[in-house]
Amino acid sequence: MSQTIRNVQPVIANLGKEGSVELVPSRYAVRVGDVDVVLISDGVLPLPTSTMSTNVSETDRNDWFDGRFLQRDMFDWALNIALVRSGERLILIDSGVGDGFEYFSRAGQSVMRLESAGIDLAAITDIVVTHMHMDHVGGLNVDGVKARLRPDVRIHVSAAEVEFWKNPDFSKTVMPETVPPALRKAAAKFVELYSENIVQFEQTVEVAAGVSARVTGGHTPGHCVVDVASHGEKLTFVGDAIFEVNFDNPDWQNGFEHDPEAALNVRIALFNEAAETRALLAAAHVAFPSIGHIAKAGKGFRFVPVQWDY
Template identity: 30%
Template sequence: MSVKLLKPILVALLFSAGTAYAESRTKVQQVDGYFLQPVGNLKVTALFDGELGLPRSDLLGISTEKANQLFAENFVPVNEHNQVVTDFSAYLVQTPTQNILIDAGTAKCFGPSLGHVPENLKKAGVQSEQIDTILITHAHPDHLCGITLNGKMVYPNAKVYLAKADVDYWTSAKNEAKATDFFKPLFKMTRDALKPYQQTGQLIAFTKDSFKVPNVELISTHGHTEGHSSYLVDGLNGQKFLGLGDVVHYAAVQFPYPEASYKPDTHSRRAIAVRKSIFKRASQNQWWIGAAHVAFPGIGHIVKNSKGYQWIPTQYRPDN
């Protein structure tokens, strides 16, 4: 074959290969937003709700320079506003007899980058009608709003458990009137989310003495809100999973420096004391942790080190 004939064929082949490569790149998508983790006889599934930027200015009790150094050393992503990109997750915990959801995500309360728990639950092979128990760590919208969509139950067969202290506070017109502009919208969000469950008697506003859910121990972690609660689920043979809630927001900073606090905490000193206490207990007992605002899947262990504490993320393994 002559060089004159060969040249256009080579050009065509290169163009075809380049086009195919470009098409393959445009078709690639991120994996589905769920992650499976066995914990004893439990099947724990992390459910990605989305991501949002948290302002650096909301991190208190540590110098800006030190915090920024820790964010940089841990390669924490930032958004176009130089805010710390933070993941939002909920956790499905399946025992041999229960389908428990720890927190429920945001639904439409915080914009389009969040609200993906229901779709990721379905991708994980579980229908919303199969959830029988929802344990809400606290009444902030990114944990509570997802139980309801457009005024209707997302989980029609579930009992929703939320600390009475949070129910009372966040449904109070008196507290709403006194709230800052930042918190004021949260009161209506809470009332709207709870309303259909209240109407059918499926909302359980519990106290420390009245909380009763099989296989689950209530751990009071008040501080971030009045009734903030964490839930320790027994997987037998010493294996336990703790749904931590909002004990941690800035993981790169608050694990090594648990005295660093989050500005929206209702009771800052109490939140700091709770963080130190729960880190110590989790480390000593080697509990599995599900942390809502630690990088997805937010499942791992907390261990003591020379500085403070360290987050050890779980390792991916095939689902056998």
């Protein structure tokens, strides 16, 4: 299955124009059949390395991070969102972390980067929220964002996710102590702000031609992934189902997973699916632009990034 990488207008219309303050690429486009997909970096989240491997020894964790030339204690966790254009519909997948979190001051760039790409927030017809963690709904909670979105924007969230955040269970998570209260607050604010726009779905929903969301559970009970399929080509945005450490170590658990065992089963299923179909995969927390193929490699998997088209 071949995928055509190309520049998408007007998404990169302002790239390189005078006044740009960005020194590194923050968006990358790929065409899937007739559907345009743009990955956008919201920035990075500095987090303890232990949150990436809560069920393994410090030695094994250090070996992996040493092998990646990364620090052993803290590392920069990529945070990506996506924008999809299918026909007349413009779909935002997740919204980044937003503002209000001093310890995440290097993220929250999504709105600015959408604007610098020439995207009017009012042009967005649909939003898919893979799950209601603050780094996925926080961008929508920023003051003034709702007023700039169209009043009838449809925000697709699984019913199981909405229900879970009414009384979230953190008993199986291993997070920094400041995180659960922030997650609760962000989820509650999101529901309060957008209750009239939220469109709940059970298992799957077609958002636009060739664009659908399906519930996987695992990371959170209502976590979903977004499939883009057109003319025999496919890309799946897997949200938080797969992290960078998991290509080499699929069984390593993440401290932000509300059901680590279920999350492992979801992860393996998505890996096998991508390897068998040769579809593209993109993720919220794989190094930008996070787009690539999955190949089986012994007991694990190998990530094959796309070749950038300059």
